[in-house]
Amino acid sequence: xxxxxxxxxxxxxxxxxxxxxxxxxxxxxxxxxxxxxxxxxxxxxxxxxxxxxxxxxxxxxxxxxxxxxxxxxxxxxxxxxxxxxxxxxxxxxxxxxxxxxxxxxxxxxxxxxx
Amino acid sequence: xxxxxxxxxxxxxxxxxxxxxxxxxxxxxxxxxxxxxxxxxxxxxxxxxxxxxxxxxxxxxxxxxxxxxxxxxxxxxxxxxxxxxxxxxxxxxxxxxxxxxxxxxxxxxxxxxxx
Numbered sequence: 001x002x003x004x005x006x007x008x009x010x011x012x013x014x015x016x017x018x019x020x021x022x023x024x025x026x027x028x029x030x031x032x033x034x035x036x037x038x039x040x041x042x043x044x045x046x047x048x049x050x051x052x053x054x055x056x057x058x059x060x061x062x063x064x065x066x067x068x069x070x071x072x073x074x075x076x077x078x079x080x081x082x083x084x085x086x087x088x089x090x091x092x093x094x095x096x097x098x099x100x101x102x103x104x105x106x107x108x109x110x111x112x113x114x
Numbered sequence: 115x116x117x118x119x120x121x122x123x124x125x126x127x128x129x130x131x132x133x134x135x136x137x138x139x140x141x142x143x144x145x146x147x148x149x150x151x152x153x154x155x156x157x158x159x160x161x162x163x164x165x166x167x168x169x170x171x172x173x174x175x176x177x178x179x180x181x182x183x184x185x186x187x188x189x190x191x192x193x194x195x196x197x198x199x200x201x202x203x204x205x206x207x208x209x210x211x212x213x214x215x216x217x218x219x220x221x222x223x224x225x226x227x228x229x
Contacts, residue, residue, distance in 0.1 A: 032215060034216070034217055036219075038157075042221075042222075043205065043219045043220065043221045043222050044159075044205065044219045045219075046216060046217070046218055046219075049215065049216055091157055093157070093159065095159070095217065097217075101147045101149075101164050101166060101209075103149070103161070103209070103217060104161075105151075105158070105159035105161075107157070107158055108157040108158065108159075110157070
């Protein structure tokens with residue numbers, strides 16, 4: 001079964017609204033979670049690295065006020081896309097790390113902003 | 115700076131034959147890990163194989179093997195006895211275990227297995 005659960009798998013929201021995506025590690029405590037964005041036929045672009053109890057480290061070019069990442073516990077990280085616009089439509093996927101080479105991915109979330 | 119390069123946008127292979135997917139990387143860290151993932155059209159990321167920078171032997175996992183050449187900074191994935199179900203996107207990724215601790219991906223290779 002899945003060790004990282006991501007929810008929702010698909011979401012449609014209206015332009016200007018906010019949407020939250022959850023990433024949960026099941027059966028283990030993740031010290032680090034990564035959030036990625038993937039456009040069709042492109043690679044996974046790292047948006048931010050989220051460490052429990054501390055602020056997320058955002059990659060250059062990623063708007064931290066638009067993509068709010070919270071890692072409140074060792075099993076939960078959330079990504080909130082604020083004031084979403086159609087260009088934010090994408091596939092968002094999280095991963096959780098236990099030890100250096102142990103990394104599990106969520107199932108991903110397809111966001112469509114209309 | 116941490117960087118991963120996959121120079122093959124797409125590859126064809128005949129069923130039952132072997133195929134090599136190229137990956138080169140650049141890092142200033144001494145401690146790092148290299149990963150290969152498979153991504154079918156559903157979007158899920160399927161872990162295939164891992165190679166640590168200090169591992170002396172090439173990693174193998176069933177039909178997957180990693181041709182690790184540290185001096186050349188390459189970590190090519192070899193898939194033996196290709197199957198139709200191997201058709202997917204394949205991503206090479208690297209994680210530096212130093213200060214950044216980031217996991218970054220290459221641009222991917224789309225593999226098509228032909229009957």
